[in-house]
Structures are given as C-alpha cells and as structure tokens.
Amino acid sequence: MKATIWHNPACGTSRKTLAILEETPGIALEVVEYLKTPPSADKLAQLYRDAGITPQQGLRTRGTDAVERGLPDADDATVLAAMAAEPMLIERPLVETERGVRLCRPQETVREIL
Secondary structure (H helix, E strand, C coil): CEEEEEECCCCHHHHHHHHHHHHCCCCEEEEEECCCCCCCHHHHHHHHHHHCCCHHHHECCCCCCCCCCCHHHCCHHHHHHHHHHCHHHECCCEEEECCEEEECCCHHHHHHHC
16 A cells, blocks of 8 residues: 655654554555655645645644644635645644555544555
8 A cells, every 4th residue: 555644854743644644564665754845735735635624723833933823714725735835734633545645643543544
C-alpha cells in the first residue's frame, strides 16, 4: 500500500505518525515536507474532502495569525488559498492512503487508513 504523509519534521505528532508508517510492513511511503513543497489549494481541497473535514478544521491556529486574520470564519476558498500561500497554516500531519485521508492528531488516527 502507498502512503503519503505531509510532514513537518519539527512537529512531534508528525514525527510519531511517520514512525508508525515506517514501522508498518508493506507501506510504500512518500514523505512530503509541506513547508518546503506545499500542496496546491486544489490538492488541499481534495485531501480535506476525502478526510471528511472542512478546510477550517484543517487550519492550524496555534502559532499562526489565522485567528487574527479571521480565517476560522472565512469561506473555504479563502482558507485554502491562504494555506497554499502560507503552508504554516496547514495543520499536520495529513496522511493519504488508498483507504482514505486523515488529519493524524492524535498520531494513532493513522491506523484507521492502514
């Protein structure tokens, strides 16, 4: 099974999720450091849709100016555009497999799609 993780190596939860993926037999793993290679707004929209959450639920507010900018109450297109332009606004880690997508907070959530 192929798994893609949108990863921030500075994040403990992201590192723990990556470790679960690396320890799972049969996983062909792709690691995308999203701060260096941010997903497009269209890709983010697809990930959130497949995860069954809204872009606002995937918005990182801690350590960002998202609240001050009104992003938690903004429309989807505005939130997605802000995330694509400033990937620090993306809550992490996101993991995609053939079984679905999860925002892996807590990290054990990844097991739902393995």
